[in-house]
Amino acid sequence: MTAAKIATRESYGNALVELYKKHNNIIVLDADLAAATKTGIFKKAVPDRHYDCGIAEANMMGIAAGISTTGLVPFVSTFAMFAAGRAFEQVRNSIGYPHLNVKIGATHAGISVGEDGATHQCNEDIALMRTIPGMVVINPSDDIEARAAVEAAYNYDGPVYMRFGRLAIPIINDKPSYKFEIGKGVVMRAGKDATIIATGLCVGASIEAAEKMAQKGLDVGVINIHTIKPIDKELVIEAAQKTGKIITVEEHSIIGGLGSAVCEVLSENCPTPVLRIGVNDCFGHSGPAVGLLHEFGLDAEGIDKKVSEYLK
Amino acid sequence: MDIIELKKIAKRIRLSTMQMLEKAGTGHPGGALSMVEILVTLYFEKMNIKPHEPNWKYRDRLILSKGHGNPSYYAVLSEKGYFAKEKLSTLRQYGSILQGHPDMNTTPGVDMSTGSLGQGLSIGCGMAIAAHMQHEKFRVYVIVGDGELDEGQNWEALMSAVKYKLDNLTLIVDYNKLQINGSNEDVMGIAPLDKKFAAFNWNVIRINGHDFRDIRNALEMACSTSGRPTVIIADTIKGKGISFMENNPIWHGKIPDRVQFEKIFRELEGDI
Ligand SMILES: Cc1ncc(C[n+]2csc(CCOP(=O)(O)OP(=O)(O)O)c2C)c(N)n1
């Protein structure tokens, strides 16, 4: 883990610029949030390929759907709340159902939005997007993975939902061996006593928690599930078979997100006790992002505490 | 109320707004400052309310659909006595009754939770329909941003309000000509607003949104119009009252630095 921290929304903006250098058939859509979603970085580099659709997210999804039918590849960007929430039905019927090649870059996901509070803290987007047939759902864990995800999303033919965060987070995938593949989980750390399956910014926190637990004699593995749909079933089942206990960690509701996806796989293939750590069926509130992650038990300290107790 | 008195209150509200934002360290100054006179006229002159009884059944309602502008709204509510002034310094902080966007369940005086743009007018229609149905006299006010009008839901609501003859509903557009990415007309043209509303069969009034007499008269005309809803298009200045913030889109959601705050407080306190 290097000391540098970067928010995955920033990675998104940077990756779009890089992507355009290789593939000039991309077009970036934004809904009056260019500075926040970081599509402003792309706008600066390629102004004529940045379309500001105004504060009209449902309309923007429709525009993206239409654009995609001509062979151009739209990257549609706004906050997760408005991409997955406000425009859900447009995404479902105008993008999902016709399986159009639209890439949704949703930023400001989860409670780490911070001070804006509950109306902007989207803890439901993974659940919503995961129910749309054919939709790929990616939640990268750091800058390196976020940039790789943008490239992979482009190379995939069909709708992709990418979830990015507002908060700057540490880089954890800076290994020469790092390879991103849609639908393939990554073993970040092997362990015998239990396996934490985490996603997004919770991967780094889970690795840190596992290190703390190692000092107490608990050998806990960590798997990074960056693609929640399609989920890496084999890896999840293998972890359950090897360690017998699974803990899921996500900055999302415990209903419908990674925890649910893992439980769906295990209950049908390898029934295993699962502890789901996430937002416990409640709304967030205003406060500093780091403080909120702590309150919701989603930082290394909170994860260590909950998992250690669970494994007692 | 005396115009001089209203002006004094507006100055205090601007000062409180900037003090709150300084303490919070995050938030949206521009749109909070552009609607100060509107809020002050509504709460100190027009609205039939009982601050000591915030949930009084027959009160007039206000929905701040552009919820991000809430610092000045909170300052007005506390000035009216809905909650203690000391609370203002907790804006957006951990455990505060003053959330980053209005929350009707934590802040006394807030009639509706908002923050996701474009939804307030529909809710206002609902309240106004309920008032008509129950033969209650209360009025419903909705404040929207001009950028917020990009949202299609507003235009759906505009039709509903006419269909149900909601003459107890008044929409106020804080027409400061700016949103986040720049001017309305660059982001998504909304002009000509008056013609659009008129085409939707609303009673349209256009005013200077910083002129108390204008606001007062417009609200009066809205009250005396029967059979259809009224929209007040209030020409305003984003960042109004702070010289370097006025008409500059960068101050939508940006907090000034320490030196800038000193200048701000010199300007605002000098006024008082
Ligand atoms: C549905 C929705 N989309 C996007 C946002 C993010 N957002 C907050 S304020 C804002 C601009 C609002 O502009 P305007 O309505 O003109 O407000 P004002 O100028 O009065 O501040 C945007 C895009 C939001 N809160 N809700």
Ligand SMILES: [Mg+2]
């Ligand atoms: Mg505006």
